[in-house]
Amino acid sequence: MFLKKISSKSAEHSGFRLQLFATFPRIRQALRQLGLAWIVVLSMLSINPDVATAAVPPNFEDTFVTSVSGPTDVTWTADGRMLIIGKGGPLRIYTNGTLLPTPAIDLTARLCTVGEQGLVGIVVHPNFATNHYIYLYYTYNKFNNTCPESQVDGPVDRFSRFTLPDTNIIDPASEVVLFETAPRYRNHHTGGDPKFGKDGYIYITVGDAGGQSLGWPQDMGRLSGKLLRITDTGGIPADNPFTGSGTARCNVGGVLRQALPREQNARRFTHPVCAIPSARLWIPTQPGCTFTSMTWGNIPGRRSAKDRSRGETMAGPCARGPV
Numbered sequence: 001m002f003l004k005k006i007s008s009k010s011a012e013h014s015g016f017r018l019q020l021f022a023t024f025p026r027i028r029q030a031l032r033q034l035g036l037a038w039i040v041v042l043s044m045l046s047i048n049p050d051v052a053t054a055a056v057p058p059n060f061e062d063t064f065v066t067s068v069s070g071p072t073d074v075t076w077t078a079d080g081r082m083l084i085i086g087k088g089g090p091l092r093i094y095t096n097g098t099l100l101p102t103p104a105i106d107l108t109a110r111l112c113t114v115g116e117q118g119l120v121g122i123v124v125h126p127n128f129a130t131n132h133y134i135y136l137y138y139t140y141n142k143f144n145n146t147c148p149e150s151q152v153d154g155p156v157d158r159f160s161r162f163t164l165p166d167t168n169i170i171d172p173a174s175e176v177v178l179f180e181t182a183p184r185y186r187n188h189h190t191g192g193d194p195k196f197g198k199d200g201y202i203y204i205t206v207g208d209a210g211g212q213s214l215g216w217p218q219d220m221g222r223l224s225g226k227l228l229r230i231t232d233t234g235g236i237p238a239d240n241p242f243t244g245s246g247t248a249r250c251n252v253g254g255v256l257r258q259a260l261p262r263e264q265n266a267r268r269f270t271h272p273v274c275a276i277p278s279a280r281l282w283i284p285t286q287p288g289c290t291f292t293s294m295t296w297g298n299i300p301g302r303r304s305a306k307d308r309s310r311g312e313t314m315a316g317p318c319a320r321g322p323v
Contacts, residue, residue, distance in 0.1 A: 083134065131163075133162070160177045161234075181222075184209035189210050
């Protein structure tokens with residue numbers, strides 16, 4: 001499926017509206033042949049379905065689906081359930097034409113949501129039909145405090161696996177934590193966009209948590225400001241170049257020893273191939289910047305790159321110094 005998410009902030013609207021765009025028959029048939037039948041648009045519009053919306057692109061239809069609060073991401077299970085996560089912590093399920101009244105799980109009590117923090121990422125396991133695994137990326141109030149901006153006791157970013165049964169209610173005890181970052185320096189630059197590649201690995205953007213001024217994206221001892229590649233159980237891929245003598249696991253304290261070349265403040269990305277070594281990723285960074293195309297060990301396009309401690313430091317027209 002091809003997903004398109006659009007977020008537009010407006011002081012005049014306090015609610016959110018989820019819309020489904022379906023193409024006209026001939027285009028819809030062509031998209032189905034490619035497995036791209038639906039495009040989902042998340043927009044910060046009024047929750048009132050009758051409020052006028054912006055004109056849709058030519059050859060598209062605008063069909064109201066449901067209203068949700070503060071959506072940050074959306075995906076589907078193999079059996080057709082639409083999973084919608086909200087910044088404040090709920091995971092809502094839309095199935096059989098209905099938005100279920102009870103969230104599948106609500107992480108509100110364990111989250112920090114100030115700024116760009118919160119429940120921000122979701123991905124479904126390719127073998128969901130047999131294992132029922134989904135993965136969530138969220139900002140965890142690890143020290144049970146007021147969520148300060150602090151390198152000592154600030155919140156951490158956490159990536160976890162959960163089991164979503166046919167009852168549509170997730171047991172919180174099913175959580176398996178795959179990794180956590182070190183405490184966040186600031187409440188922005190969260191990242192948190194997980195994707196499964198065709199190679200079976202999970203690729204995850206981890207924001208620099210405002211630590212770009214501290215050199216966190218270039219620090220090979222931190223997860224912050226990196227694009228990670230892990231197995232579906234949180235393990236290290238066999239061909240990971242950042243292993244061996246002098247390295248250590250990073251899944252608990254945020255000590256980096258496995259990563260792809262790093263992008264400052266990578267937010268969302270697409271991964272259409274993911275077959276190493278010919279993988280190519282398209283990554284937007286700062287608002288208003290063009291996409292960066294990245295391949296394993298090579299970064300083509302407008303940005304320049306140089307080796308630094310077996311990693312790469314990048315700079316370009318959208319970068320604020322080295323990233």
